[in-house]
Amino acid sequence: MSVPQLEELQLLHQNICQAVGDPKRIQILYALHEHPSNVTALAQALSMPQPTTSRHLAILRERGLVIAERNGTSIMYRIGETRIIEILDVMREMMRDWIGKQVIIME
Amino acid sequence: MSVPQLEELQLLHQNICQAVGDPKRIQILYALHEHPSNVTALAQALSMPQPTTSRHLAILRERGLVIAERNGTSIMYRIGETRIIEILDVMREMMRDWIGKQVIIME
DNA sequence: ATGATATATCCGCTTATCCGAATACATAAG
DNA sequence: CTTATGTATTCGGATAAGCGGATATATCAT
Numbered sequence: 001m002s003v004p005q006l007e008e009l010q011l012l013h014q015n016i017c018q019a020v021g022d023p024k025r026i027q028i029l030y031a032l033h034e035h036p037s038n039v040t041a042l043a044q045a046l047s048m049p050q051p052t053t054s055r056h057l058a059i060l061r062e063r064g065l066v067i068a069e070r071n072g073t074s075i076m077y078r079i080g081e082t083r084i085i086e087i088l089d090v091m092r093e094m095m096r097d098w099i100g101k102q103v104i105i106m107e
Numbered sequence: 108m109s110v111p112q113l114e115e116l117q118l119l120h121q122n123i124c125q126a127v128g129d130p131k132r133i134q135i136l137y138a139l140h141e142h143p144s145n146v147t148a149l150a151q152a153l154s155m156p157q158p159t160t161s162r163h164l165a166i167l168r169e170r171g172l173v174i175a176e177r178n179g180t181s182i183m184y185r186i187g188e189t190r191i192i193e194i195l196d197v198m199r200e201m202m203r204d205w206i207g208k209q210v211i212i213m214e
Numbered sequence: 215a216t217g218a219t220a221t222a223t224c225c226g227c228t229t230a231t232c233c234g235a236a237t238a239c240a241t242a243a244g
Numbered sequence: 245c246t247t248a249t250g251t252a253t254t255c256g257g258a259t260a261a262g263c264g265g266a267t268a269t270a271t272c273a274t
Contacts, residue, residue, distance in 0.1 A: 001196045003141055006134065008199065013130040015205065016198040021128030023120040027113065034110055039221060049264065054222055064205040073220050073271045083201055087194050089108045091123045092115065094190055098122065098171035146251060156234065161252055180241045180250050
């Protein structure tokens, strides 16, 4: 893949990177990956206020990372981009490796 | 890979996600991937003030995403984690796909 | 239409992040 | 030791992000 133009990097940040730049949104992504859920159930499961959960879901939805599907009065949310979970998993491995190195250097 | 604990998600955000949460840092990562550089040259190439460049490099270095190597009075920076570039490339593809879908929906 | 449930949005506030300019620090040369 | 060059840090201020509580909107059942 070629080197991206500045404009594309702005879009990349605005659409994806910023979305995973909040720990609660990461938490939500993993929770929905485990199993889809509506807003209320998700909020309870993660011990987050409902408005907070709703706001984060809106951000993830705008960027296509999650998908909303209405079902009567409730709305079912699920992961819309499996690749984002794979990316987060790679990041976790990177972090493990880095923290491992750090400990060795400290000793 | 299993579902991460809350504590690990905090670390994930703090160590990796937050680091790529700034467009200038993404720009720096791609620039260094193209070819390693010292701070001054990088700042000029990206039209960023030197202190700004240095601050961003410090953040990326603390998290192992770039590596610093002193060479006389100047310090050579290069990518320390090739995987972060692969991740950014996948995100770019995700973005293309999503924007493509958006256009179709708009029509 | 009314009430009940689920979701989204608005408000003021706090906190975090980024910035440029100035300055301090580090290294090497004369 | 002084100078020159390259890098890092400090400072105050501006901007953006996230929050909880209250409220508005939407859908369905009675």
